[in-house]
Amino acid sequence: MQIAVIGSGNIGGTLARKWAAAGHQVVIGARDPAKPDVQELVGQLGGVGRAAGIADAVHDSDVVVFAVPGAAMPDTVGSLGSALNGKLVIDATNNIGAAVANSVGPITAAAPGAHVFRAFNIYGFENFADPVLGGVQADMFYAGTDGAARQQAERLIRDVGLNPICLGGLDKAELVDQFLRIWFTLAFEQKKGRRMAFKLLLG
Numbered sequence: 001m002q003i004a005v006i007g008s009g010n011i012g013g014t015l016a017r018k019w020a021a022a023g024h025q026v027v028i029g030a031r032d033p034a035k036p037d038v039q040e041l042v043g044q045l046g047g048v049g050r051a052a053g054i055a056d057a058v059h060d061s062d063v064v065v066f067a068v069p070g071a072a073m074p075d076t077v078g079s080l081g082s083a084l085n086g087k088l089v090i091d092a093t094n095n096i097g098a099a100v101a102n103s104v105g106p107i108t109a110a111a112p113g114a115h116v117f118r119a120f121n122i123y124g125f126e127n128f129a130d131p132v133l134g135g136v137q138a139d140m141f142y143a144g145t146d147g148a149a150r151q152q153a154e155r156l157i158r159d160v161g162l163n164p165i166c167l168g169g170l171d172k173a174e175l176v177d178q179f180l181r182i183w184f185t186l187a188f189e190q191k192k193g194r195r196m197a198f199k200l201l202l203g
């Protein structure tokens, strides 16, 4: 797949490295693609990676993953608008402290024809870099559109090394975010630390 990762920080960089290693073409969408830390990330992606402005990265890709601050999402998706239609769009952003952590609303308002998923937001990035904890592969609880796009989303989750667990359609995005709240509570209030993830056990 040709994947645009919008944001080159902790989460964008981690996902980009994983997908490049899995053989996908990755373009980092950045406000300043020439910035040294963006170029350093491109160097880590080998021959399958490059950087571009955000609009160009989106234009060239089938998959768009947002990994920018949640507060920046209304402006970011608003300026892209219908360019996201028809694409698989993954919202990995968290609007920490806001009543709604995800940006599904702004994305679907800007691009009603996008295949939107809520994923890659419930753990710290270290657990995406290394999704096996105590010898067990972590699950990735996610929500999003049914159909062929869901199969592609699950492949992208597997390519990071996580096991996908679908909670349903986009009406379950808030439910995904409950995992985020539990993760934060356990990691910080209960002092379990950031190397922590969840597993569904079936009998």
Ligand SMILES: NC(=O)c1ccc[n+]([C@@H]2O[C@H](COP(=O)([O-])OP(=O)(O)OC[C@H]3O[C@@H](n4cnc5c(N)ncnc54)[C@H](OP(=O)(O)O)[C@@H]3O)[C@@H](O)[C@H]2O)c1
Pocket: 006, 007, 008, 009, 010, 011, 012, 030, 031, 032, 035, 067, 068, 069, 070, 072, 076, 092, 093, 094, 095, 096, 120, 121, 122, 123, 124, 125, 126
């Ligand atoms: N860190 C985690 O463990 C983790 C886990 C899951 C989800 N998340 C979520 O993922 C998102 C990114 O987190 P992060 O830790 O990767 O942050 P980060 O390391 O600070 O990186 C943020 C990235 O967003 C870009 N950015 C900042 N403001 C922007 C704007 N107004 N418009 C466009 N791009 C902008 C930055 O680019 P510039 O160089 O241009 O500033 C940078 O590439 C957040 O929503 C966070 O809640 C984080």
